[in-house]
Amino acid sequence: PVLSYDPAVSRQVGLELAVDVVALLDVGMPVREVAGVLREGITAQLRAMSDATLWKDGCLCSTAVYHFPLPTQHCPVTVVYPHTLLGQRETLGDSQLLETREGLHRTLGLPRDRPFLRTINRQCFTKPDGTRLINPHTAVKHTEVPGGTVALVQGSYAYYHYMQDRFNDGTWGCAYRSLQTLWSWFLLQGYTEKPVPSHRDIQQALVDVGDKEPSLVGSQQWIGSFEVSTCFNHLMAVLCKIHHCNSGAEMASVGRVLLHHFQTQGTPVMIGGGVLAHSILGVDFSETTGEIQFLILDPHYTGREDLKTVVDKGWCGWKPVTFWDQQAHYNLCMPLRPDEL
Numbered sequence: 544p545v546l547s548y549d550p551a552v553s554r555q556v557g558l559e560l561a562v563d564v565v566a567l568l569d570v571g572m573p574v575r576e577v578a579g580v581l582r583e584g585i586t587a588q589l590r591a592m593s594d595a596t597l598w599k600d601g602c603l604c605s606t607a608v609y610h611f612p613l614p615t616q617h618c619p620v621t622v623v624y625p626h627t628l629l630g631q632r633e634t635l636g637d638s639q640l641l642e643t644r645e646g647l648h649r650t651l652g653l654p655r656d657r658p659f660l661r662t663i664n665r666q667c668f669t670k671p672d673g674t675r676l677i678n679p680h681t682a683v684k685h686t687e688v689p690g691g692t693v694a695l696v697q698g699s700y701a702y703y704h705y706m707q708d709r710f711n712d713g714t715w716g717c718a719y720r721s722l723q724t725l726w727s728w729f730l731l732q733g734y735t736e737k738p739v740p741s742h743r744d745i746q747q748a749l750v751d752v753g754d755k756e757p758s759l760v761g762s763q764q765w766i767g768s769f770e771v772s773t774c775f776n777h778l779m780a781v782l783c784k785i786h787h788c789n790s791g792a793e794m795a796s797v798g799r800v801l802l803h804h805f806q807t808q809g810t811p812v813m814i815g816g817g818v819l820a821h822s823i824l825g826v827d828f829s830e831t832t833g834e835i836q837f838l839i840l841d842p843h844y845t846g847r848e849d850l851k852t853v854v855d856k857g858w859c860g861w862k863p864v865t866f867w868d869q870q871a872h873y874n875l876c877m878p879l880r881p882d883e884l
Contacts, residue, residue, distance in 0.1 A: 661733030695825035697809025701727035718820035720842035768874035791867030798828030817871035
């Protein structure tokens with residue numbers, strides 16, 4: 544036997560791996576077999592973590608596990624992303640993971656013009672008490688228009704309404720709350736990391752672009768669809784399309800416009816008319832008869848975050864064309880979805 548001794552300096556690195564596995568189980572599966580399924584999931588995830596720990600230029604990093612709900616899948620898809628480079632405190636942002644996401648979009652056959660796999664898109668399995676309602680329209684029952692076509696908001700949003708955050712904006716803040724609902728859609732879809740702006744932030748933005756006088760900041764002055772569009776353009780670089788109706792009676796004619804918007808853009812719509820503002824989350828329109836219904840989210844609600852109350856009392860629900868003031872003019876603010884991953 545030959546014994547060779549070669550002294551060298553080696554470096555050992557310890558990584559803490561947080562395993563987080565989602566398993567798809569048959570309802571009739573015996574309990575004794577569940578452990579085997581979980582074991583397979585954990586093994587596969589550890590292999591994925593091993594691959595993800597090596598970042599560009601050979602740098603080591605910790606990993607993070609995310610589960611993403613996808614429109615083409617019945618079960619969330621699990622992705623292991625590089626998280627933090629060793630020796631650094633800042634985590635890798637979505638912009639640094641773009642190349643990784645592009646590869647995943649190709650592998651999963653996902654559209655290349657909208658984000659599905661940004662960290663903000665992850666599935667949340669718990670909802671803290673007292674937080675805003677998410678997608679209350681999914682609990683609304685609907686009697687469909689005969690021969691109509693239904694098109695709805697695509698993705699998630701939070702319901703913003705009067706008196707939230709212990710802020711009294713009753714009688715004047717409905718357009719601000721509608722803007723916040725629209726903003727939350729862009730936030731939850733991963734298009735922005737900027738938090739939902741406050742009333743004061745919105746007012747300051749309108750002053751900064753020269754649209755309003757400085758006296759607006761801190762006031763209780765109403766804003767409308769054009770101001771909402773201006774804020775999105777200035778604060779998020781998102782363009783909005785404005786559609787004008789001379790009266791509530793003309794709202795019956797916007798069926799094709801709204802169908803096209805929800806089918807192609809999928810963003811919630813802010814509508815202002817008279818002294819009121821609402822959010823439109825969907826439309827049911829018959830090309831043959833012209834009959835139309837609007838899925839409305841009403842920011843004038845002042846109660847607590849109770850889904851049953853919101854739905855049963857009609858604060859979120861389908862409304863006929865007579866819902867609109869027949870004498871008031873209306874402007875629809877329709878944000879355009881950015882073309883990006």
